[in-house]
Amino acid sequence: MRGDILLCDLDAFYASVEQLDHPELKGKPVIVGGLHGNRGVVAACSYEARAFGVRSAMPTVVAKKLCPQAIIRPVNMKRYQELSAKVLNIYESFTPLIEVVSIDEAYLEVGKGRGVITGTEIRKAVQKELSLAVSIGVSSNKLLAKISSNLAKPNGLKALWPKDAPQVLGGYSVRIIPGVGPKTADFLKSFGIDNISELSKYPIGWFRNHLGARGIELFNYVNWVDERPLELNREQKSIGREITFTEDISDKEKLLAILNELSQEVGYRLRKTGFKAKTLSIKIRFPDFTTITRSKTPGYLLYTDGDLFKIAKTLFEELKLVKPLRLIGVTVSNLDKELQLSLFTEEEKNEDKLAEVIDRINEKFGNGTIKRCGGKG
DNA sequence: AGAAAGCGTCTCCCCCAA
DNA sequence: CTAGTTGGGGGAGACGCT
Numbered sequence A: 001m002r003g004d005i006l007l008c009d010l011d012a013f014y015a016s017v018e019q020l021d022h023p024e025l026k027g028k029p030v031i032v033g034g035l036h037g038n039r040g041v042v043a044a045c046s047y048e049a050r051a052f053g054v055r056s057a058m059p060t061v062v063a064k065k066l067c068p069q070a071i072i073r074p075v076n077m078k079r080y081q082e083l084s085a086k087v088l089n090i091y092e093s094f095t096p097l098i099e100v101v102s103i104d105e106a107y108l109e110v111g112k113g114r115g116v117i118t119g120t121e122i123r124k125a126v127q128k129e130l131s132l133a134v135s136i137g138v139s140s141n142k143l144l145a146k147i148s149s150n151l152a153k154p155n156g157l158k159a160l161w162p163k164d165a166p167q168v169l170g171g172y173s174v175r176i177i178p179g180v181g182p183k184t185a186d187f188l189k190s191f192g193i194d195n196i197s198e199l200s201k202y203p204i205g206w207f208r209n210h211l212g213a214r215g216i217e218l219f220n221y222v223n224w225v226d227e228r229p230l231e232l233n234r235e236q237k238s239i240g241r242e243i244t245f246t247e248d249i250s251d252k253e254k255l256l257a258i259l260n261e262l263s264q265e266v267g268y269r270l271r272k273t274g275f276k277a278k279t280l281s282i283k284i285r286f287p288d289f290t291t292i293t294r295s296k297t298p299g300y301l302l303y304t305d306g307d308l309f310k311i312a313k314t315l316f317e318e319l320k321l322v323k324p325l326r327l328i329g330v331t332v333s334n335l336d337k338e339l340q341l342s343l344f345t346e347e348e349k350n351e352d353k354l355a356e357v358i359d360r361i362n363e364k365f366g367n368g369t370i371k372r373c374g375g376k377g
Numbered sequence B: 001a002g003a004a005a006g007c008g009t010c011t012c013c014c015c016c017a018a
Numbered sequence C: 001c002t003a004g005t006t007g008g009g010g011g012a013g014a015c016g017c018t
Helices: A013-021 A060-066 A077-092 A115-130 A142-152 A165-169 A182-189 A204-222 A252-272 A305-318 A346-365
Strands: A004-010 A030-033 A042-045 A071-073 A098-102 A105-110 A134-139 A157-159 A238-249 A276-285 A291-296 A325-336
Touching: A004 A077, A004 A115, A004 A142, A013 A030, A013 A042, A013 A077, A030 A060, A042 A060, A077 A098, A077 A105, A077 A115, A105 A115, A115 A134, A115 A157, A134 A142, A142 A157, A182 A204, A238 A252, A238 A276, A252 A276, A252 A305, A252 A325, A276 A305, A291 A305, A305 A325
Parallel strands: A030 A071, A134 A157
Antiparallel strands: A004 A105, A004 A134, A030 A042, A098 A105, A238 A325, A276 A291, A276 A325
C-alpha cells in the first residue's frame, strides 16, 4: 500500500516572484507577460489582479480594460527556474519521492497518515526560507491531491479522501477533473450533465461507448479511483521555439530567415541537453488563428542547425503558402539520448563516458561507492 | 463579442507488419 | 487464402499550464 500523495502548487507563481523581487508590487494587481506589441496574453497574474477578473491566457487588451491600473511585468523565466529549483530542494528535504510536473507544481509521496503534517511543515518551510506561498492538496491518489490543491488555494492546505469526495465534490462542475476541458464539458452538457454527482451516476459502459479509452479513465476518476504512480524521472519529450509576429508577415524570404533563427535556437538547446531528435515539426498560424503543424521523421538523427533548418525549410516549402502568417515555430521530438554521436572532442567524450560509468555504479550500489581521484568531479 | 503567447504533453487516427 | 487483431511509428491537432 502506498503512502499519502501531496500536490504542491506555488500560488500565482510568476506574479509572486515579481512581487518578491520588487517589493513595491506587493499588494498590487500584477500581470506577468502580456507585452509583445498589442498581441500579448496574460501568462500569470497576482490575486489582486484576479479580483478584477483578470485570468491567465487572457488577451492583454482585455485584461487592461478589466484592470487598467495593473502593473505589467515581462516574463523572467531564468529567475522563476532558479526559485523553482530552490523549492524542489526544500521538498527533497522531506521526501525523495517527487514527481516534478511543471515549474510550479510537484507530486510528493510521504508515509501513510503523514500527508497533512508533512504538508503543513512544507508550507511553513517554503514560506520561511523563500517567502513564497505554496498550496497543497493531500489525498491517497494524484487526482484528489490535485483537485484538493485547487480547493486549498490561495495559500492553504486541504486534505480530501476518496470516501469524502462524493459528498464534498458532488456539486462542483465536471471541469474540476483534470483533463475535462471545454470540449469534453460541452459534450457532457449535451446529455444534461453539469456537475460531478450527475456524471457519477452513469455506468462504465456509457463512458466507454461515448468516450472510448479516455471515457474509462474518466469513469474511474469520477469514482475517485486513480492508481497512477508517481513518475520520478520524467524526461523531456520535445523542445520547441515559436514566435508570434507583432505584424503578420507574408514575405517568404523573411519567414525562411526566421525559421532559420528558430532552428538554431532549438539546435542549441538540443545539444546543450545532450539530445538528438528523430522528428522535426513546424507550426504555422494564420491571421484568422487557424493553426497547422507539419512534421517529418527523416530516418537519421537531427542535431545540427543545418539539418534542422533543412527539414524545416522543406516542410515550409511543401505547404506552398500564399497567405500571410501570424506565427511560426519549430519543434523537435522523439528525443534520443542513447544513440547519440557526441559533438564533443575525444577527451570530453572520455570524460563523459567516465562520468556515465561512475553514475551507473553509484546508482546500482549506492552513492559514494566510487568517486574520481582528483581532477574533475 | 473580440481577442487570443509560448511553451510542452496527450490522444486520436492512420498505416503497416506480424 | 483471406479477414481480423495487435502493436508500433508517424502525423496532426487538441489540450493544459504559467
